[in-house]
Amino acid sequence: MPRKPEPRASVDARQVERLADLSRLSLTPQEAERFRGELSTILDYFAALDGVDVSSAPEPAAPEEQPWQREDVAAPSTPDDVLRCVPEKKGRYVRAPRVF
């Protein structure tokens, strides 16, 4: 029987601020509070997984032969297809806001 996860306030305001900083995002106080709630909910789901007793579960299958590798043979690239998806270009370059 899975144990019931301990509810925990997983994410605090400072962690949200740190994450936003690493992601180069600036958040309004309202957005920060919304993300704090959403991220906490997500982490609580994982906390529920932490509570599952897997001691009697079988080991996951591990491949013995090397699976899924590719020969070193080139195929044509598809630059036009992918460049079509780029929102902002300059010539053939992808233009992106500078990150400091």
Added chain:
Amino acid sequence: MQAEAKVRIGLEVHCQLTALRTKLFCACSSDYRSSEPNEKVCPVCFGLPGTLPVLNAKAVEYAAMIALALDCSVAGRSLFYRKNYFYPDLPKGFQISQYDKAGGVPLASSGHLEVEGKAVRITRIQLEEDPGKLTYEGTIDRSSHSLVDYNRAGIALVEIVTEPDLEDARGAKMFLEKLRSLIESLGVSDGELDGAMRCDANISLAGGARVEVKNISSFKEVEKALNYEILRQRTFSGAASSETRHWDERRSITIAMRSKEEEQDYRYFPEPDLPPILLGAAAVDGVRRSMPEVADSKAARFAREYGLSPQLARELAANKALSAFFEECARLHTGYQEMAGLSVSELSAEDVTGERAVAPADYVELVKMVESDAITRAQAKEALREATRTGRPAREVVRSKNLSAVADEGAIAAVIERVAAARPGSLEEAARDKKAFSFFVGQVLKEEPKAQPAIVARLLASRLRAKKT
């Protein structure tokens, strides 16, 4: 005077596997250097959602070769990890790499490379993808936007991390040069190509903090960057704080970088889209057998099998084409020392592989002539120069130029008398002093280049003995 604080340097080398035809996880051509921006890209290396990476088998083989050449132990099962950070050169928002913590296992670990008799320990070797290349609109200081070229994104990189075993900038440079020639001799990477080998360094002075210097774009810059940073830290006399600095090639200084990430911020976790790399004992053996012999072990074998002096063996082994040429000759004749010595001093790789290459059988005959005193070593050199210039067999050159050693001892004795007469007192000096003796022999050879030095020396010695009595 106070002793200067001891310096400890560790290196993190990034080496592109330029011998691969394709990128690490997709079939885009790896030959991007002469391409237009964003020409060698596909949904995988562009990081589009819904795509899956598939590992290039050859990249694993090449990385394992490097690991074995550095005496590392190769992991039977290693894993790819995601290193997450937000920067426009990474199309996916993470780099597929390997990791040695949090359950991660890198491709190989615990090796060493000997440089000038001292072992530099290799901590680990891992496979990862190269990021794209950024340039800036306008000047780097002012620009608000970057321009990204993803041709390089996904190129296979091998990261080689050392322990902080290096003690100065010169040592670091020697290490990198040796590493480069080792990797080149394996045929997996060409360090000549722009940006194919780059490096980061960490430097600490005894009692001070560890400073990382990033962005050293070529091995040539390493010595400059390290010397600058050591001087900077000495000037602050140990007050250096733990930080990441950036080597500014243009100004030749290191500048503090505002790095936001600490190790934990990269949120390393196992790459769910790639299976583990399996390299069992049989696979590692296969790689070992397919490896070209590297210079160090070849030199040792030359010394052992052919009895060459260590110095000559090293010089020969350092030249791949000459080594192969020598070994062909060694199947035809056992005059190893003479064959090796003459090759190293007179022949280049071009002389034994090019259009006018010297044939091993021809070369062996020439060497035999030297050994039997039919021609002098100087004449053999002359014949080789002519042969490699014109493409004619060396033996034919010997014949047509009438090259032959003067075997007539009476004729040589006469030259000795002429030299002695031209320089009064020189015989007496030669009898007293070894240097004067060699000088005298040299004078005779100048008069008569076809004379064998050994014969001249013998005749001169007996002439001096005769004078004494």
